[in-house]
Amino acid sequence: MGLSEAYPMKGGDGPHSYAKNSTLQGHVIEVAKEVMKETIAEKLDMGAFNCSKTINIADLGCSVGPNAFAAVETIIEAVRSKYGSESLSSQIPQFQVFFNDHVSNDFNLLFTSLPRDKQYYAAGVPGSFYERLFPEASLHLVHSSNSLHWLSRVPEEVTNKNSPAWNKGRIDCANSGEEVIRAYKAQRERDMEKFLQLRAQEVVNGGLMLLNFGFNPNGTHPSQCVSNLYLDLIGSSLMDLARKGRISEEKVDSFNLPIYFMTPKEMEAAVERNGCFSIERMETLPSRPRGNGGNQSLDHQMAAHVRAAMEDTITQRFGEDIMDEFLDLYRKKVREIFIPFIAKSAGDKGDSLLVVLKRKY
Amino acid sequence: MGLSEAYPMKGGDGPHSYAKNSTLQGHVIEVAKEVMKETIAEKLDMGAFNCSKTINIADLGCSVGPNAFAAVETIIEAVRSKYGSESLSSQIPQFQVFFNDHVSNDFNLLFTSLPRDKQYYAAGVPGSFYERLFPEASLHLVHSSNSLHWLSRVPEEVTNKNSPAWNKGRIDCANSGEEVIRAYKAQRERDMEKFLQLRAQEVVNGGLMLLNFGFNPNGTHPSQCVSNLYLDLIGSSLMDLARKGRISEEKVDSFNLPIYFMTPKEMEAAVERNGCFSIERMETLPSRPRGNGGNQSLDHQMAAHVRAAMEDTITQRFGEDIMDEFLDLYRKKVREIFIPFIAKSAGDKGDSLLVVLKRKY
Numbered sequence: 001m002g003l004s005e006a007y008p009m010k011g012g013d014g015p016h017s018y019a020k021n022s023t024l025q026g027h028v029i030e031v032a033k034e035v036m037k038e039t040i041a042e043k044l045d046m047g048a049f050n051c052s053k054t055i056n057i058a059d060l061g062c063s064v065g066p067n068a069f070a071a072v073e074t075i076i077e078a079v080r081s082k083y084g085s086e087s088l089s090s091q092i093p094q095f096q097v098f099f100n101d102h103v104s105n106d107f108n109l110l111f112t113s114l115p116r117d118k119q120y121y122a123a124g125v126p127g128s129f130y131e132r133l134f135p136e137a138s139l140h141l142v143h144s145s146n147s148l149h150w151l152s153r154v155p156e157e158v159t160n161k162n163s164p165a166w167n168k169g170r171i172d173c174a175n176s177g178e179e180v181i182r183a184y185k186a187q188r189e190r191d192m193e194k195f196l197q198l199r200a201q202e203v204v205n206g207g208l209m210l211l212n213f214g215f216n217p218n219g220t221h222p223s224q225c226v227s228n229l230y231l232d233l234i235g236s237s238l239m240d241l242a243r244k245g246r247i248s249e250e251k252v253d254s255f256n257l258p259i260y261f262m263t264p265k266e267m268e269a270a271v272e273r274n275g276c277f278s279i280e281r282m283e284t285l286p287s288r289p290r291g292n293g294g295n296q297s298l299d300h301q302m303a304a305h306v307r308a309a310m311e312d313t314i315t316q317r318f319g320e321d322i323m324d325e326f327l328d329l330y331r332k333k334v335r336e337i338f339i340p341f342i343a344k345s346a347g348d349k350g351d352s353l354l355v356v357l358k359r360k361y
Numbered sequence: 362m363g364l365s366e367a368y369p370m371k372g373g374d375g376p377h378s379y380a381k382n383s384t385l386q387g388h389v390i391e392v393a394k395e396v397m398k399e400t401i402a403e404k405l406d407m408g409a410f411n412c413s414k415t416i417n418i419a420d421l422g423c424s425v426g427p428n429a430f431a432a433v434e435t436i437i438e439a440v441r442s443k444y445g446s447e448s449l450s451s452q453i454p455q456f457q458v459f460f461n462d463h464v465s466n467d468f469n470l471l472f473t474s475l476p477r478d479k480q481y482y483a484a485g486v487p488g489s490f491y492e493r494l495f496p497e498a499s500l501h502l503v504h505s506s507n508s509l510h511w512l513s514r515v516p517e518e519v520t521n522k523n524s525p526a527w528n529k530g531r532i533d534c535a536n537s538g539e540e541v542i543r544a545y546k547a548q549r550e551r552d553m554e555k556f557l558q559l560r561a562q563e564v565v566n567g568g569l570m571l572l573n574f575g576f577n578p579n580g581t582h583p584s585q586c587v588s589n590l591y592l593d594l595i596g597s598s599l600m601d602l603a604r605k606g607r608i609s610e611e612k613v614d615s616f617n618l619p620i621y622f623m624t625p626k627e628m629e630a631a632v633e634r635n636g637c638f639s640i641e642r643m644e645t646l647p648s649r650p651r652g653n654g655g656n657q658s659l660d661h662q663m664a665a666h667v668r669a670a671m672e673d674t675i676t677q678r679f680g681e682d683i684m685d686e687f688l689d690l691y692r693k694k695v696r697e698i699f700i701p702f703i704a705k706s707a708g709d710k711g712d713s714l715l716v717v718l719k720r721k722y
Contacts, residue, residue: 054496094496098484103475107468111487114464121496123459123484126472135415135455135482 031285032145032212032354033074039210039356040078043280046086048140048206048359054094055079055140057120058202060129061147062099064109069118071143072097075210076119079141095120100133102126128152130194134202141208142199146352148213149227151258152194155187158256168253171235173260174228181222188260192270200276203359209277212285215353216261227261227351229341234306237329238318246325247318255317267355277357285352299334303327392646393506393573393715394435400571400717401439404641407447409501409567409720415455416440416501418481419563421490422508423460425470430479432504433458436571437480440502456481461494463487489513491555495563502569503560507713509574510588512619513555516548519617529614532596534621535589542583549621553631561637564720570638573646576714577622588622588712590702595667598690599679607686608679616678628716638718646713660695664688 049055057075062068076095083092099110103126114122127133129144130152157165158173158180165179173184199209216225223232235252242249262270264282271277296304307327315323410416418436423429437456444453460471464487475483488494490505491513518526519534519541526540534545560570577586584593596613603610623631625643632638657665668688676684 054499096496096499103472107472107485111464111468111485114487121486121494123486124468124472125482125484126475133482135457138415138457 030070032071032210032352035281035283035285035354036071036074036143036210037078037081039281040075040208041082041085043356043358044079044082044208045206045358046082046088048204048208049093050204052093052140054096056096056098056138057141057143058098058100058125058134058139060100060133060142060144061150062101062105062110063147064106064113066113067145068099068110069113069115071145072120073115073118075141075143096123097121098123098125098134098139100125100127100129102128130191130198132198132201136201137204139199139203139207142203142210144209144211144213146213148192148195148211149215149259149261151184151187151260152191153187154256154258155183157183159254166253167256169235169239169249170232171238171252171255171257172228172231174222174225174232184260185266187258188262188266189270192262192267193274196270196274196277200274200359205359205361207359208280209357209359210354211357212352212354214259214261214351215267215284216263217284218263218265220263222261224345225261226342226345229338230302231257231259233330233333233338234310237326237333238314240329241318241322241326246322251317262353264353267353271355271357276360278360279355280358281354281356283354285354298339299331302334302338303331306330391431393432393571393713396642396644396646396715397432397435397504397571398439398442400642401436401569402443402446404717404719405440405443405569406567406719407443407449409565409569410454411565413454413501415457417457417459417495417499418502418504419459419461419486419495419500421461421494421503421505422511423462423466423471425467425474427474428506429460429471430474430476432506433481434476434479436502436504457484458482459484459486459495459500461486461488461490463489491552491559493559493562497562498565500560500564500568503564503571505570505572505574507574509553509556509572510576510620510622512545512548512621513552514548515617515619516544518544520615527614528617530596530600530610531593532599532613532616532618533589533592535583535586535593545621546627548619549623549627550631553623553628554635557631557635557638561635561720566720566722568720569641570718570720571715572718573713573715575620575622575712576628576645577624578645579624579626581624583622585706586622587703587706590699591663592618592620594691594694594699595671598687598694599675601690602679602683602687607683612678623714625714628714632716632718637721639721640716641719642715642717644715646715659700660692663695663699664692667691 057072059068059072079095080092083089097120099122101107105126107124107126110124111122125133129147155165157163158167160166163179164177165183167173167176167180170176170180173181203209214227216222216227222228238247238252238255239249241247242252267282268279271279307323311323314326318326418433420429420433440456441453444450458481460483462468466487468485468487471485472483486494490508516526518524519528521527524540525538526544528534528537528541531537531541534542564570575588577583577588583589599608599613599616600610602608603613628643629640632640668684672684675687679687
């Protein structure tokens with residue numbers, strides 16, 4: 001496997017930064033919080049700690065914002081409670097937390113914004129989670145929020161003009177032909193296999209992985225899924241710019257996002273194929289609140305989020321001067337397509353899948 | 362203890378960056394290499410690893426340059442050899458390396474320049490080494506090169522106009538009154554006490570610390586020491602600028618470097634007072650090569666190094682437009698004062714003290 005491609009979130013802490021525009025993710029963590037507490041209370045096997053004086057926690061795909069800190073805090077609180085409830089308060093261990101993301105992540109910002117009153121030792125670990133990051137059997141708890149729908153790379157065929165899977169005029173697979181979807185799905189399978197295989201090496205027996213990521217519901221075509229629509233509107237806004245002659249259509253053709261939303265069934269199959277983990281829990285988290293993010297309407301919220309997550313990627317490819325026009329088009333599409341779509345779709349399917357895996361003994 | 366003050370080296374990898382101008386330090390590591398290899402071969406107690414599958418190494422004050430990587434590589438090679446020589450090749454453990462420096466260090470650059478073929482898992486740990494950084498008994502080997510002469514802060518009295526220890530017109534203690542020297546020495550004692558106390562908690566019993574730092578020889582007044590002269594010429598160049606009216610003299614008065622060069626005797630006393638470590642080895646490393654740094658003459662080399670190490674600190678206090686003039690003055694002083702000084706001083710005293718400490722059982 002080559003080096004994973006990185007699509008870094010916007011660094012720094014300016015008004016368009018990811019740190020200031022990640023409230024949608026923050027909400028998912030908030031909802032996941034209760035589930036994580038419950039899961040740790042019920043599923044954490046104290047034997048996995050094997051008298052370790054230090055519990056090692058990894059947050060994979062931490063980015064720069066406060067969300068990773070909040071999640072880690074929840075996990076630590078839950079572990080402490082567990083010790084308390086088993087009358088082991090006197091043995092509460094220390095915690096070391098490894099914040100991981102691509103080497104292009106803004107670790108400088110991450111480090112300067114670490115909570116002052118944190119109850120753990122913090123470290124940063126650069127690198128793709130599709131590569132080995134930690135020593136064997138060194139992690140007790142792994143957390144990853146809103147990252148695992150990212151692939152290690154765009155599937156090769158999708159950018160090949162001579163392939164039947166060439167993804168012309170789109171940046172994701174939702175409304176593309178079956179060949180494109182198949183290519184994305186195959187990449188997802190390879191990557192998830194790698195991810196589970198690597199983590200099986202790094203996580204101690206009995207250790208837990210708490211993962212949440214964007215997903216598509218079972219039995220629904222990607223073109224009918226909210227998560228994919230979110231991406232597809234980015235692609236069609238870019239195509240509009242190409243049609244207006246503002247950017248080159250060829251550049252849009254060759255631009256694809258390495259994102260694939262698994263279904264719960266696909267995730268189950270991947271875990272089963274790997275064989276090292278048991279699924280302790282799998283459920284969809286309730287949808288993000290839509291249209292009540294402070295004073296901003298949903299189209300502005302979503303555009304702000306796209307800007308924070310994608311501005312660097314988009315301007316690198318298409319130039320800086322198209323960004324405002326792009327965001328205008330995107331907001332319009334959110335109003336005209338996205339909002340009506342979610343109004344009629346079953347909101348209770350949620351945006352995020354929470355999966356709890358336990359490393360088998 | 363308040364937050365330690367940070368005097369970050371110049372980040373990035375531009376022509377004036379620390380990464381590109383740290384060859385003087387690099388040489389010290391080169392010389393230290395052989396000593397480190399020998400020490401690990403002779404002094405490393407395999408019992409300290411206690412069947413750990415992972416050996417944890419910390420580099421304290423790693424900065425951004427390649428020197429930390431080279432040192433860590435030497436240590437790992439030496440540990441591997443030790444396993445080989447004791448016929449334990451089949452049990453060679455994994456290595457996890459924690460690169461530590463102030464939170465203001467350029468960790469982004471550090472991470473992007475990690476060697477591609479590294480034989481260890483890398484992590485960054487932000488924070489002053491005068492604070493707790495690691496879980497209890499979690500480190501097997503600690504390395505620190507060229508950092509421990511930095512204090513956690515400028516001693517308070519030295520910046521107080523009403524104190525007999527007010528350090529008017531100087532930025533270090535070499536040519537100041539005895540009160541100033543005493544204030545610096547007391548700060549050094551408090552800081553070293555703290556450093557040893559914290560590391561005693563973090564290092565496993567039998568674990569080794571390999572430390573090298575700038576020092577002054579026993580029984581020599583600071584004003585007669587090369588290390589202090591190096592700093593003193595920075596101070597007197599600034600005072601020249603103040604006399605010319607280019608910068609405010611008050612600002613020079615209030616500017617002090619939190620640096621104190623211990624003598625071997627002072628270090629021995631500190632280790633003894635702490636009581637948790639035994640001194641396994643203590644020796645001066647040979648002097649840096651002087652005047653043979655590639656195509657540059659010594660005055661240019663030293664000025665380039667001062668720029669890389671101090672530009673941010675100096676321009677923040679005195680403005681950006683004085684930097685070139687400052688460096689001209691500094692180069693002149695190196696030619697007129699430093700070079701004649703080292704020509705007549707005993708070169709074999711060295712610039713760096715290497716101290717190997719073992720955590721007592």
